[in-house]
Amino acid sequence: MKRKDIKIVSISAYIGFILFSFITGFDPGKQIGENFVTFSVDMLKILPCAFVLIGLFEVWxxxxxxxxxxxxxxxxxxxxxxxxxxxxxxxxxxxxxxxxxxxxxxxxxxxxxxxxxxxxxxxxxxxxxxxxxxxxxxxxxxxxxxxxxxxxxxxxxxxxxxxxxxxxxxxxx
Amino acid sequence: MYYLYIVTAFALAFSLIADRKKTLMAIKIAVKKFVNILPAFLTMLILVSIVLFLVPDKTISNCLGNNNKFVGMIFASVFGSITLMPGFIAFPLCGILLKKGVPYMVLSAFTTTLMMVGVLTYPIEKEYFGMKVTVIRNVISFFIAIIVALVIGIFFGEVF
Known part of the structure; x- marks a missing residue:
């Protein structure tokens, strides 16, 4: 479970860093946060449909x-x-x-x-x-x-x- | 993009009419698969957000425009491998670079590695296929991209 702990710690650190950057106005952090949001939105436009189709494929x-x-x-x-x-x-x-x-x-x-x-x-x-x-x-x-x-x-x-x-x-x- | 929504909507509707139970099962499978792979996606998104900050479009443009085409090609294939960019950003960018005089072979190395080689999609690919196969597939793809770039260079008279 050690690997999992590292993962959780680094993800929390990432989120903390982004939040901190937005509060204090630290530009690089804000940019990284914006990148994250842009790409997440981009993928969320596609992924739910893709997985529904995969589900239908699996049963039919x-x-x-x-x-x-x-x-x-x-x-x-x-x-x-x-x-x-x-x-x-x-x-x-x-x-x-x-x-x-x-x-x-x-x-x-x-x-x-x-x-x-x-x-x-x-x-x-x-x-x-x-x-x-x-x-x-x-x-x-x-x-x-x-x-x-x-x-x-x-x-x-x-x-x-x-x-x-x-x-x-x-x-x- | 819209055709994906239309196809999904139709498929779901037909499935519902044909068999309610099976459709429900399909949705369950979809949710389960999605949730299972979500941590890998999250890792990828975090990496993407950081890498895109460290390697902005401007840096890529500058390096691709290197005076030596072969150096430019190597830079292009490395950038293409380590970044992730949707086509609607990448191709217009290449269009601009082309007008600025960047050779076709350099741009080909960039777009082909961008599409085929995924250092940033590694967390996802590894979940499905394991580390070894993921590495082999990406290395092969990298060389295919280089071959494609060289052939493009020959056809456009940039190599000789």
Missing amino acids: VKKETVEKHFGKEAGIRGYMWAVLLAGTTVGGLYVAFPVAYSLYNKGAKLSVIFTYIGASAICRVPMTIFEASFMGIKFSSIRLLVSLPLVIISSILLGDYLEKRNYKIMEGK
């Missing part, structure tokens, strides 16, 4: 369905589905992790969920359109065409390596 989608499309028999289709699903994911990595975890528990292959995580970082559709509008279509297309195959290949290598070592993703989250 059958294990066999996930196994069929994202599991061992799925083959190449599994990676395709992972990339398509990633394209519609909102937020970023912090949303992709819990989704990937649920997929895995329902029977998705390791390499497929790593593909999903990587792809949800680089090819979310709204983000890519936004990127192209600032950086140009040439930039975005090269980025996608180079990074996506690399993500899939590295996911397959990592997935196979971990499966050989009987790696299991933690339970209980």
